[in-house]
Amino acid sequence: MARGSGKGRRHGRRRDHGSEARFRRYLIAVGVAAVVVAVVIVVAALARGGDGGGGGGPLVVPSPRPAGLAQEGHVLGSASAPVTIIEYLDFQ
Amino acid sequence: MSVLPTIEEEFMLTGKAKLQVRPIAFLGENSGLAAQAAECANEQGSFWRFHDMLYANQGGKGSDAFSREHLQRFAVALNLDTAAFASCLGSGKYASMVADDTNAAQQRGVDSTPTVFVNGKEVGGSLEEVRAAIQEGLPPES
Numbered sequence: 666m667a668r669g670s671g672k673g674r675r676h677g678r679r680r681d682h683g684s685e686a687r688f689r690r691y692l693i694a695v696g697v698a699a700v701v702v703a704v705v706i707v708v709a710a711l712a713r714g715g716d717g718g719g720g721g722g723p724l725v726v727p728s729p730r731p732a733g734l735a736q737e738g739h740v741l742g743s744a745s746a747p748v749t750i751i752e753y754l755d756f757q
Numbered sequence: 758m759s760v761l762p763t764i765e766e767e768f769m770l771t772g773k774a775k776l777q778v779r780p781i782a783f784l785g786e787n788s789g790l791a792a793q794a795a796e797c798a799n800e801q802g803s804f805w806r807f808h809d810m811l812y813a814n815q816g817g818k819g820s821d822a823f824s825r826e827h828l829q830r831f832a833v834a835l836n837l838d839t840a841a842f843a844s845c846l847g848s849g850k851y852a853s854m855v856a857d858d859t860n861a862a863q864q865r866g867v868d869s870t871p872t873v874f875v876n877g878k879e880v881g882g883s884l885e886e887v888r889a890a891i892q893e894g895l896p897p898e899s
Contacts, residue, residue: 724834725813729806734770736805741765742775748768748876748894750776750887753862755870756795756811757788757823 760884767888774891778808781859783870787823790846792855794828797845801837810835 730736735743761776768774780796782789791811798807810831816822825846832842845851862872866879873880875890 726834727809727813740775740777742769743772746772746775748774748891751874752778753781753867753870753872754778755783755788756791757784
């Protein structure tokens with residue numbers, strides 16, 4: 666009886682070791698998956714941040730200009746204004 | 758022009774100055790596409806709203822912030838006629854105009870943007886320089 670009981674305990678320890686090893690592998694797999702997901706999220710966030718508001722994120726919609734300011738084609742301000750400012754611009 | 762809000766308030770709203778912008782394309786394909794898109798918005802009387810939208814959503818040289826897809830998003834956000842806008846942009850009808858304006862600017866000595874002229878004289882882009890040039894161009898009684 667005593668010997669038999671001893672064998673049973675040894676078998677139980679082997680099963681415990683097997684379960685612990687599987688659990689450790691499970692934890693490692695979960696950890697690796699979490700790191701991969703975190704890296705993907707960070708890379709996606711950096712990519713979105715790098716191309717400005719027009720890059721698929723929320724757009725910035727500017728406030729309208731004052732109603733009293735004339736806008737005609739490419740000209741802003743009164744056509745009869747004595748000073749003319751010309752600006753060459755590149756939107757990018 | 759980063760000084761525009763101040764110049765707008767001090768000189769344009771008071772009828773002393775007007776600003777004419779000339780979009781050119783120095784910085785790659787999307788730069789030209791953005792200029793063409795502004796012309797397409799101009800067909801719908803929305804040049805300045807589109808101008809402001811582009812500035813508010815800039816992505817820098819080489820970014821895709823002004824890809825066709827994103828420019829179309831701007832048109833949607835501004836409640837433009839998006840079908841007409843897409844047709845205009847897709848046709849490339851303003852491509853040669855933007856190229857011609859860019860060449861003309863280069864022949865005038867413009868090699869970077871923004872480049873500002875006040876009454877025909879090139880000035881630096883700081884608020885003080887633009888303000889001084891405008892004040893110099895005003896008639897004595899202003």
